[in-house]
Amino acid sequence: MRFQLIGVNHKSAPLDVRERLAIPESRLPDTCRDLTAYPGIEEGMVISTCNRVEIVTHTTNGSADLRGFLHQQFHLTADELEAHVYEFREKDAVRHIFRVASSLDSMVVGEAQILGQVKEAYATARAVGAVRSQLDQLFTRAFAVAKRVRSETAVGSSSVSIASVAVELAKKIFGTLEGKTVFIVGAGKMSELAARHLMAHGCESIFVSNRTYDRAVGLAHKFNGQAIRFDDLYEQCDRADIVITSTGSPQAIFHREHGEQFLSRRKNRPMFFIDIAVPRDVSPEMGKLDGIFTYDIDDLQQAVSSHVADRRKEAELAEAIIASEVERFEAKLHTLDVVPTIVSLQDHLETIRQAEIDRVRGRLGRLTPEQETAVEALTRGIINKVMHTPITTLKTAAKESEATTIVDVVRRLFNLHEKGKETQKEATPPEKKNEVGTRQ
């Protein structure tokens, strides 16, 4: 496992540093090619998003000069690099990739976008041949881990922005937002953002009212909506299912009696008031009416904070999943390391067995089919017994740090590198051959 990773993210580097390191999408294939051509790197991939730039590699000897690569590509000074980059190797690199793909390392933990970005980076690097067997295994596993984290924890299930919380609340009241009408009272930036979110989720029409009528017209135009004069607000407001209000009025503009009028005209169909004004535009008394649901900025913020806290709790569960997945991945890679040796050993001994049978066949004379089967079974049994201990030792060693040493020893003992010659050289001792012959 010779994975090595270097990078910067929103926690380690300010935006201006990340900007200098960011690689445009069009340049990613070339950067991947440059990376694999760099000394000591077998495979490489680049993840470049607005919050992170990471170089992920599989190296020839476990230690490539990735800082040198960064310096060469981006002309950053050593001091700049030292101050902001992080570097992970082997197991730590695997853990980091799993965390990134699962969105645990994101600015907004649990956001879904990062997985798509990593998948795109992987596809780009794979297309230019920079990702082959090792990184392929790592990222295939990382995507599976991310999926597991999503399905087994609720890390990405709740909204963590005021606009998205408002949309979710509206959906809890109205079910679908298809065909619903939004009324913006007070043309501010935040209400515009919330309205945009609601429209994106299916709301059909929009009214805008502002003390300055021209501003209402301007905003209504953006949404293809209708401007309403502020004087007509109370006459028209009941036409909306969702009211976003953010006027600068020092007193509430919606009172209980207004709510009663609206409900009466709407035949008690519910209304949702998103009050993002400070001081509030909707009096608390109005919110007490059946059918009127009012959420002020504090309520929305509280919901956001609570969801962020929920995500943190879920992130702890996700970290546990990742820890176990890193162990599994490491064990799998180690097992894969010893597999070629085991296969070579099996081939080697099978070749010897076949050669010996052929050699003594003339002396044994004509064998009946039953005798043929018995010879096969006997010789295979001996081979299997001989191989049992080395194979078990190799498999056990695969999970430990001494795997490489044991693999080397086995290969040297059985001369596994020189298969062609060894078949001739390593004949079974004569007494063994006799033993086989006698039994026939």
Add this chain to the structure above:
Amino acid sequence: MSLLWLRFALACYFIGLVYAFVALTRTSELFSRIALHAASLGMVFHFVSLVELFLSGQVVWTSLHNGESLLAFFSMTFFMIIYAIYQTTSPGVVVFPIVFFLTFVAAIDQQPVLLTQYVSHKGWLVAHIILIFTGYAALLLSFGASLLYLLQEGRLKAKKSSSLTSFLPALEVIDQIGYRSLLLGFPFMTLGLLTGTILAASTYGRVDFLDPVFLLSLLMWAVYMLMVFTRWNSGWRGRRAAVLASFAFIAAIVAWAANYFSTIHRFAAS
């Protein structure tokens, strides 16, 4: 044998009953699916039980227990229709316990309480029972939806973040379930009461207007009509609608319970 199938159905409905209690405290998608499958299986057993009873020729249309079994089955059918339309098992919170109770009562007793020994017009009787039970089942759903509406409204008003992740569907969806059940059930209930009155008059020669079952049924129907009217006219929902639905539902239960001591369904005995 019919009773055996009914008991299998009861066992399945028990899972629904457990779901109803669990769903009030926490959300579990898996358990919701299990409860739905158990309820579907229960309905199959229940259907087999009813068909077998019918085919055996031993069906006693006037048996209180057969009636309870039929009502439970209709209620489950309504629940499944609602599920097919809205993809929510939430009404099960109210429907499952009542269905379990009705099936339980019907499944434990081999000796049904007979409402009447003799009826002259069997066709009218069957129509009366089917119509009134469909009306009851719709009322049950409507009542359940009212309670869920109150629960969801309360959560949204309390501004708890858990309201966003609760098992309950959106307020308007619950409202639609309640209103549609109400609209669907009202004609059935009206026709059911009408056929019952005609049946009583033709079998018995007169209608005892002071009988508790008759009075309570009339009260229930009046409240039912009031609910439909206030909803249609002023869009009453939420607390006020729930109060009316509860009132109608209690009247329905009391009217049903009154069968155990009323004489209206025991023409031959009186």
